[in-house]
Amino acid sequence: MSRPSRPQVSRSRSMLLRAGGAIAVLALLGAGIWFWRQHQSAGAEGAFRTAPVERGNIRVAISSTGTLSATSTVTVGSQISGQVTEILVDFNDRVTRGQVLARIDPKTYEAQIAQGNAQVASARASLSQAQATQRNAALDYQRKAELVQRQLVARSDVDLAKAALDQANAQVASAQAQIQQQAAATQTTRVNLDRTVIRSPVDGVVLTRSIEPGQTVAASLQAPELFTIAEDLAQMKIELAVDEADIGQVETGQGVSFTVDAFPDRQFRGEVQQVRLAATTSNNVVTYPVVVAVDNSDGTLLPGLTVNAEIEVSRRDGVLKVANAALRFKPTDQGAAGGAAAAMPSGMRGGGTGMIDDLTAFVATLQLTPQQQAAFDADANAARARQEEMRKAMEAALQTAQRAGSGMPQGPMMVQRGGQGAGASGQMRQRMLERFQQNFATFLGTLDESQRQAVQRQLSSLSSARRVTVYRLESGKPVPVQVRLGASDGTSTEISGGVKEGDQLVTGERASAQ
Structure with a gap:
């Protein structure tokens, strides 16, 4: 078997080295890009202070x-004047209705009763004397009235007898009146004698005692306060x-x-x-x-x-809440807050269906029939479609205005949607409520009276609710989101809308490092 020559081995080794060097360069370049992007993202996120959307309780007090x-507190006084001879209760004592609390010297009233009894006896004696005179006058008149018929006495003698009888009758009536007068006076004295015994008008506890034994109370102008009883x-x-x-x-x-x-x-x-x-x-x-x-x-x-x-x-x-600082934040740079989207009224972003979504969540809690649910879904879809058309028209108008350099367009549409902001007038809110009632007229027609009233109350609450724009931090940039505000305890506020638990909302911008 023949072996490869040395020049071929050298060329293969050099190619491998070049390929390895290129891979290393690419790896370093990729790592540098990744680190640069992470640094940029961290720098962007570090430029803002945030607060998380949390789920918890809000208590407004x-x-x-x-x-x-x-x-019930009762003040016990005295209707008569006199010297206090005895006190039977003290502070914090429990008393019952009718219990004797104190006594006032009764001697004056006892003497007045004795005097009154004597005057009544004298008046009765006078009555007996008057009645005797009355009987004698009656008999004299009767005799003379019979004799005048036989013309044995003069007519003038009969008249005198009649006058004497009338006078006797008057004296009897006067004596009877004197008896009644003296009896009434004596009864008044007996009432005052009974008032010398101070009794509790209620069951309760003695809170205060304003008198001491031997003290004189005067009730000439107003009743002096002796005790205070908590019922x-x-x-x-x-x-x-x-x-x-x-x-x-x-x-x-x-x-x-x-x-x-x-x-x-x-x-x-x-x-x-x-x-x-x-x-x-x-x-x-x-x-x-x-x-x-x-x-x-x-x-x-x-x-x-x-x-x-x-x-x-x-x-x-168990509601979503966020620190109040997130509700006050407004970005200094519109470009950092979503550009054209930030300039758009908050009610128009995301289709402007915030109220519809809130109403959908409320309707889900009602026990609707399939027919009622279908009517609601149809009305809700139609309302969303109309708001989507309005949003697109607004976006087109906004882009045209920005290209022309004239800023936000003004007009009926802008005024209408602006009614959802915090400064919406009552008239705008009323028009908004009427518009939603018209949009959901078919659905409302399928409800019974109790369901209709519940939905009407919810619509009224939604139309009058305050809506603001908050800024959620996404990829290091604040993105405007419309939320509806609820209860607030001064530190945190309930929110609902286009946010969820865990979202980071911008509360402020950090000062740039020098």
Whole structure:
């Protein structure tokens, strides 16, 4: 067998070396390109601060302060004047209805009753005397009336007898009236005598005692306050002062959580019982009283404690939320935010079907018949098609305007879609609601009354909801996305629309390194 010559081996080895060198160069070049792209992407992503879209709970609460008090507090006073001779209860004592609390010296009223009884006896004696005179006058008149028939006495004597009888009758009536008058006066004194015994009008607990034994109370102008009784400390109330800017969110039945300084490690619960209309103005600040019912069955809470309360006006569980900073971000460079797409009104990007998608999600929760579902699908598809045509027309108008250098086009279409922004007027929102009602008229016609009302409420909520544009970071660039805002706790806000959990929304731009 013959062996290859040395020149052939050398040529093969040199070709392999050249091929290996070329491969190495290409590998290095590819690695350099990859590293450059990664550096560019990292640099672009590092140019923005972001916040993730998270799923969680949002609790909207109104903070206020107030004071705990008994549900019903009764002030016990005295209707008569006199010296307090005895006090039978003290602070914190439990009392029952009708229980004697204190006594006032009754001697004055006992003497007045004795005097009244004597006057009544005297009036009765006068009545007996008047009745005797009346009987005598009656007999005298009767005799003279018979004699005048036989003309044995003068007619004038009969008239005098009749006048004497009338006078006797009047004296009897006067004596009877005097008896009634003296009896009534005596009864008034008996009532005042009974008032010398101070009794509890309710079952409850003595909160305050304002008198001491031997003290004289005077009730000439108004009843002096002797005791304050809390009717039932198992049920208490808080009267909160809520600012006028927040009172519109407060409704009866909302939950209230509160703390008191006496028990800083405990949190108590209550419920809004009443929103009163009696506004109070102090230092040009208008507040409204809100009454909160509190269960105090264990007797922990005490009247008069200062309360720091939060009224839970809204709670959303398991919703998408994002930091509020993402809602305020606006890119300084329109080219970095999607160019023409960023300049387009947010309602027009992605087909402008945000409200339709939200309505579709709501309708899915209703128990629709196949006929109703088919009617909704037909109306929704037709509405999407109309909005897609509007979007394409807007894009064409925008491109024409940009080529001409005139910026955003103005016109009826622009004004109409602008109504979905945060600054949309009530009139625009009303027109939007009417348009959606027209678009889904066939579907609404298939619903019963309760279903129709539910869909109408949802349409009203969607049309009045605030919609803003946020910027999602994609491949190192902020891409505009329209979202609908919901509840906010001041730090995070509920959002829905073209975002999902885990998306990174731009909250700001980082300062470039020098």
